[in-house]
Every structure is written in C-alpha cells, then in structure tokens.
Amino acid sequence: MxxxxxxxxxxxxxxxxxxxxxxxxxxxxxxxxxxxxxxxxxxxxxxxxxxxxxxxxxxADGFFKAAASQMPVPDTGSVMEDILIHATNLAVFMESKEGNMIAELIGQGQMNQTLMKVFREYYVKPRRSESAMILTRGINRGELSPNLDVNSSIDLLYGPLFYRLLVSGESFTPDKVRGIILMAFNGLRNLNERKINERKINEK
Incomplete structure (x- = not known):
C-alpha cells in the first residue's frame, strides 16, 4: 500500500x-x-x-494495476450480462500467464501474512467491490430482490472460478463460465423466493 x-x-x-x-x-x-x-x-x-x-x-501494486486494465467493469444495462462479462474476463485472465501468478501469490501468502494481507487489499477487495456494484445496480433496476445478500452472492458466483484455479485445475471455456453463472443466478432467485415466502408465512 x-x-x-x-x-x-x-x-x-x-x-x-x-x-x-x-x-x-x-x-x-x-x-x-x-x-x-x-x-x-x-x-x-x-x-x-x-x-x-x-x-x-x-x-502487488504493480501486478494488480496491470491486471485491472485487463478486466474493465461492464455496464450493459443487464445484471446477468454484466456479471457474465465480468466473470468471463476474470476467467480469461486466470488462464493467462499473468493470471497463473495469482495462484502463486495465494500459495506464497499461506506462509507470508504480509503478502496475503496485501493480496486481499489490492486484489480481493477491489474485485468484490466491482461485483457488489454490478449486483447493486441490478437491485436498483428491479432485476434482483432488494433482500439479496450481496456478499454471499459474490461468493456463490465467483467461488467456483477460484476453486478451478486453486483446487481442480480445470480449464475455463466461455460455455463453462456461462453455465456456472446461470446456475448461480437460478440459485439466487430460488433463495430469494424462499426468503420472501418464509417472511410472508411469518407475518401471518
């Protein structure tokens, strides 16, 4: 910093x-x-x-400034498309030589708390802020429930990408990213509908 x-x-x-x-x-x-x-x-x-x-x-400052330039935040007017573009850009970056460095930094951070703290500050927080902004725009436009848990939704949407990067080692394709995002969005909608129904039952 x-x-x-x-x-x-x-x-x-x-x-x-x-x-x-x-x-x-x-x-x-x-x-x-x-x-x-x-x-x-x-x-x-x-x-x-x-x-x-x-x-x-x-x-970290040098690396993540370079990374940010490759992952602009979209604003298409559709929360689904914005998240899809944002997640696809992230997946493409992760597959690149530069993106592979993320796995190394996370690995080194397990033994170096200073590095892990910097990684969270320079990479994790900005990316989560971008995702939160996209989801909040969707809430404000009425595309998503105002009761949406934004932080948990970010975990649900982007967690699978990091699982593939750090654990399974499976490669990304646009179709795979789209499938992950669609499943996550269906899960978010179902969860919101369940919460609304539970609230209605409790209010009776």
Whole structure:
C-alpha cells in the first residue's frame, strides 16, 4: 500500500511498478527483491520505500494495476450480462500467464501474512467491490430482490472460478463460465423466493 509523503514523481513510480511486474512474471515472487527492483529501475531502495512499505506492497501494486486494465467493469444495462462479462474476463485472465501468478501469490501468502494481507487489499477487495456494484445496480433496476445478500452472492458466483484455479485445475471455456453463472443466478432467485415466502408465512 503506497505511503503518504511528498508528491510522487508519477513517471518514476510507474517505472518502478513496471519493473516489479516484469520481474514477477519472469522470476516469480520469491525471486523478486527490493534490491533487484531498485537496480533494474535505476533508483535507490530509499526511493521505493518512500512509496511502498515492503516488497509485497510494490509487487502487488504493480501486478494488480496491470491486471485491472485487463478486466474493465461492464455496464450493459443487464445484471446477468454484466456479471457474465465480468466473470468471463476474470476467467480469461486466470488462464493467462499473468493470471497463473495469482495462484502463486495465494500459495506464497499461506506462509507470508504480509503478502496475503496485501493480496486481499489490492486484489480481493477491489474485485468484490466491482461485483457488489454490478449486483447493486441490478437491485436498483428491479432485476434482483432488494433482500439479496450481496456478499454471499459474490461468493456463490465467483467461488467456483477460484476453486478451478486453486483446487481442480480445470480449464475455463466461455460455455463453462456461462453455465456456472446461470446456475448461480437460478440459485439466487430460488433463495430469494424462499426468503420472501418464509417472511410472508411469518407475518401471518
């Protein structure tokens, strides 16, 4: 997480992030060091520490800024289509060389709490915020129940993608992603209908 301080030299910061990203893809997280980033970028370690508190922060910042540019948030007017596009973009990214790095970062994070904290801050929270925004738009348009549990819905919709990435190792196809999203949405609708019926029964 970038630290507050004097105004940043944006170009220099972008150079450092670009270098950390390239080193990560070339060598993996464990091989990247602040010393190597500084040497490759032609800056001092003090310059890096002026903006980032540790290696995990600068590497994650570089990686997830690059990742975000490949996963824009859609707004088609349909919550189903928006979630489908968003999830498909995520699946395509996960299948790429860059996306495979997510599995490594999660694995390294099991032994490195600083890295895991940074991963959650730079990747998990922004992606969940995007998904929550899409679902909330659907609620506001009347496509989804106002009683929808947004956080649990995100787990239901996106959890299978991470299961395939980290556990089963199965590849993604657009049809598979669409099938997962359709099943999840049917489950959400059924759950909301059940909650509404239970509330009506309790009100009698």
């Amino acid at each position: 970038a630290q507050k301080g004097r105004p940043r030299d944006v170009k220099l910061q972008q150079l450092i992030l670009s270098v950390s990203y390239e080193l990560l893809l070339e060598n993996g997280y464990e091989s990247v060091t602040i010393e190597k980033i500084a040497e490759t970028a032609g800056v001092s370690k003090a310059t890096i520490y002026k903006w980032w508190p540790n290696k995990a922060a600068v590497v």
